[in-house]
Amino acid sequence: MSLDQQTIEAAAAELDAAERDRVQIPLLSDDHPDMTMDDAYAIQAEWVRRKRAAGDDLVGFKIGLTSKAMQAALSIDIPDSGVLLRSMVFENGARIPTNRFIQPRVEAEIAFVMKAPLSGRKLTGADILAATDYIAPALEILDTRITRKDPRSGRLRTVLDTISDNAANAGIVMGTPWHDFGSVDLRWIGAIVARDGEVEETGLGAGVLNDPLLSVSWLADRLATYGDRIEAGQIILSGSFIRPVEAPPGSAITADFGLLGTVECQF
Numbered sequence: 270m271s272l273d274q275q276t277i278e279a280a281a282a283e284l285d286a287a288e289r290d291r292v293q294i295p296l297l298s299d300d301h302p303d304m305t306m307d308d309a310y311a312i313q314a315e316w317v318r319r320k321r322a323a324g325d326d327l328v329g330f331k332i333g334l335t336s337k338a339m340q341a342a343l344s345i346d347i348p349d350s351g352v353l354l355r356s357m358v359f360e361n362g363a364r365i366p367t368n369r370f371i372q373p374r375v376e377a378e379i380a381f382v383m384k385a386p387l388s389g390r391k392l393t394g395a396d397i398l399a400a401t402d403y404i405a406p407a408l409e410i411l412d413t414r415i416t417r418k419d420p421r422s423g424r425l426r427t428v429l430d431t432i433s434d435n436a437a438n439a440g441i442v443m444g445t446p447w448h449d450f451g452s453v454d455l456r457w458i459g460a461i462v463a464r465d466g467e468v469e470e471t472g473l474g475a476g477v478l479n480d481p482l483l484s485v486s487w488l489a490d491r492l493a494t495y496g497d498r499i500e501a502g503q504i505i506l507s508g509s510f511i512r513p514v515e516a517p518p519g520s521a522i523t524a525d526f527g528l529l530g531t532v533e534c535q536f
Contacts, residue, residue, distance in 0.1 A: 270311060271303040281315035284434060287414035291371045296419040298427045309432035316435060317352050328504055329353040330492075331409060332484050333436040334428070335477040335508030345428045348478070350488055351436030353504055357410075359442045363534045370412040370439055373516045373536060376509030377460035377524045379474060379481045380407035380443055383505065387489045388498030394482035397489075400499075403446040406460070406526035408534060409506050410440030411513055441506060444532040455481045461525045462511055469514045476510035484508045 272280075280297055287294045297312070298304060321327060334340050334348045359365060365373075384402035415430045431437055456475035461468055478484045484507040485499075492498055499505065516522055516536050523533040 270307045271305055272301060272308045272311070276301065277308070277311050277315050280312045280433065281319060284312070284316050284414045285319055287371075291368065293371060293414060293416040295416060295421060296424060296426060296430050297415060297433050298429045299419050299422050299424060304429055306429065306432065309429040312433040313351065313435055316433075317354075320354055326355040327352055328355050328358065329506070330488055330499065330503065331436060331438045331441075331506040332488050332508045333431070333438075335484050336510065339509075339512075348484065348487055348508065349428060349432050349436050350491060351432075351438040353438065353441060353506065357438070357440045359410075359440055359534060361442060361444050361532055361534075363442060365410075365440075365534055365536050367518045367536065370410065372413060373439065374411040374513035375462070375516050375522050375524075375534075376409045376411060376513050377462050377470070377472065377511045377526070378407050378409050378506050378509050379455060379458060379477075379529075380405045380441070381481075381485055381505040381507060382446070383499055383501050383503050385501050386498055387485070388493055390490050390493055392486045392489050394480065394486070397482045397485045398451055401450075403448045404450050404455075404529075405446050406444040406524065406529040406532045407506060408442040408522065408524055408532050409438065409509065410442070410516075410534075411437045412439035413437050438506075441504065442532055442534045443504070444526070444530045447529055458529060459527060460511065462514055463523045463525075464514055464516070465521050470511035472510035474510055477508040481507035
């Protein structure tokens with residue numbers, strides 16, 4: 270790590286204010302050109318600490334940058350992760366207030382809800398299945414407290430900015446739980462995502478590291494590196510298999526997951 274604790278706390282406070290005031294901040298990677306990935310996760314952790322201290326409970330994790338296309342866009346070859354907080358959870362069909370987010374976008378994902386803790390390195394798909402209570406179709410709501418392009422330098426956001434910004438996570442909308450999933454090849458679970466009745470994106474679970482189970486295994490491995498683990502009852506967003514769909518005010522978003530059902534929300 271290259272950043273001291275005071276700098277980490279100041280960056281987390283900036284992110285907190287950006288979310289509250291709905292005004293994006295410049296790139297942290299421009300302000301701190303020597304920052305590392307460990308620094309970025311430390312800023313995220315401090316932001317989460319502030320949220321939890323204010324009474325917002327941790328309910329799970331999200332995994333991002335699981336597709337080759339998204340990794341290439343940020344010049345990285347591994348996923349990243351963020352946290353899910355209680356305030357981020359919306360019911361299926363929710364009407365989301367216009368003033369809740371800055372520049373919301375949505376992605377289609379498979380959510381895992383755990384019945385047992387997951388810890389350790391190199392967990393197999395069978396390990397993940399054994400610890401899973403159910404899966405559900407889900408929409409992840411993305412928002413960016415950090416600008417996508419810095420107005421000062423013209424540089425685009427890097428993975429360090431994204432990680433600091435809780436991996437751009439801002440919300441989750443979950444569909445109906447599906448318990449009978451053990452024999453299903455999740456690589457072939459797909460989604461058709463429409464905005465205002467017009468199809469914008471389609472994709473398959475195979476877009477998530479070839480198998481969403483491998484994505485959850487990656488998260489367990491990363492958490493184990495820091496002495497942490499996935500707990501029973503937590504929600505894991507395994508990663509998007511579509512490109513983000515913009516959701517400006519007035520948008521009606523519907524994701525049809527076929528056998529898994531439909532998830533929708535309105536902004």
